[in-house]
Amino acid sequence: MSLNRATALRINLDRNTQWPWAAVAFGMLCLYVPSLIELFRGVWSSDQQGHGPIVLGISIWLLYRKWPEMMEASEGCRPSIFGWLCLIVGLILYILGRTQDILLFEIGSVIWILVSVALLMRGAAAAKAIWFPLFFMIFMIPLPGAFVDAVTMPMKMAVSYVAEQLLYWGGYPIARTGVILQIGPYQLLVADACAGLHTLFTLEALGLLYLNLVRHESVARNLVLAILIVPISFTANVIRVMVLTLITFYFGDEAGQGFLHGFAGMVLFISALLLIIAVDAAIRSVVGVFEKGQEAVGGSA
Numbered sequence: 001m002s003l004n005r006a007t008a009l010r011i012n013l014d015r016n017t018q019w020p021w022a023a024v025a026f027g028m029l030c031l032y033v034p035s036l037i038e039l040f041r042g043v044w045s046s047d048q049q050g051h052g053p054i055v056l057g058i059s060i061w062l063l064y065r066k067w068p069e070m071m072e073a074s075e076g077c078r079p080s081i082f083g084w085l086c087l088i089v090g091l092i093l094y095i096l097g098r099t100q101d102i103l104l105f106e107i108g109s110v111i112w113i114l115v116s117v118a119l120l121m122r123g124a125a126a127a128k129a130i131w132f133p134l135f136f137m138i139f140m141i142p143l144p145g146a147f148v149d150a151v152t153m154p155m156k157m158a159v160s161y162v163a164e165q166l167l168y169w170g171g172y173p174i175a176r177t178g179v180i181l182q183i184g185p186y187q188l189l190v191a192d193a194c195a196g197l198h199t200l201f202t203l204e205a206l207g208l209l210y211l212n213l214v215r216h217e218s219v220a221r222n223l224v225l226a227i228l229i230v231p232i233s234f235t236a237n238v239i240r241v242m243v244l245t246l247i248t249f250y251f252g253d254e255a256g257q258g259f260l261h262g263f264a265g266m267v268l269f270i271s272a273l274l275l276i277i278a279v280d281a282a283i284r285s286v287v288g289v290f291e292k293g294q295e296a297v298g299g300s301a
Contacts, residue, residue: 055140062133070129074122083119203233236272
């Protein structure tokens with residue numbers, strides 16, 4: 001009889017602790033479902049911002065994956081008063097972004113509010129446990145158009161230049177004017193979706209997700225790989241532009257702008273992932289040789 005009462009009491013306690021989380025989830029849905037609907041109908045439906053839904057889905061999966069760890073790490077911890085500060089900042093950003101149509105504030109506020117929820121519900125240990133999913137959400141925030149345009153043009157120029165030089169060295173009849181490549185009778189404009197800041201952001205997110213899933217113990221190795229993700233992303237962009245150029249040269253303009261254009265997007269992510277894995281393997285080999293050398297020096301001493 002006492003066992004049944006204890007079981008019933010534990011079930012009631014579990015249900016009682018679930019109610020606050022259900023209320024938080026309901027509040028978040030009320031705030032951000034209208035924003036998400038507008039994003040899916042607007043910027044997230046474009047090629048430049050098409051990575052937004054993917055980052056959102058991965059972030060939700062990461063939060064779900066980290067949930068048991070968060071609950072265990074924050075067991076017995078007190079709520080943090082800093083949660084109220086984060087909540088106020090998040091609500092101010094949301095109100096400003098929603099009323100003034102500033103997506104940077106409106107969507108960025110979700111990170112502040114989630115941090116405040118973790119701090120107020122479970123304390124600082126909970127926020128620390130889910131730091132990476134919250135950080136990963138940065139990549140789904142739409143950036144201001146003026147900033148994107150200012151950064152994207154130099155990137156497109158650099159990608160166009162490198163692609164032109166490599167194809168020229170390969171013996172192809174190619175020339176470049178700004179970000180326009182001319183190969184044979186065809187002209188190709190290197191668009192923002194092919195070599196812009198959003199593409200770099202997407203590949204950065206892919207690299208950081210790889211680091212989080214692999215979980216190397218060496219801090220130096222993680223830091224070096226995180227820094228090298230930038231040139232890896234640039235290289236993947238060059239590969240994509242070269243593939244599109246060669247597709248157009250051999251199969252015509254319709255092939256380059258049609259189905260094979262989407263295939264070139266797959267080439268971008270596959271090449272980036274393979275480059276990340278290859279660079280990681282190279283770093284692992286170098287670190288392994290260095291550690292063996294240190295052990296040998298220590299043993300001889």
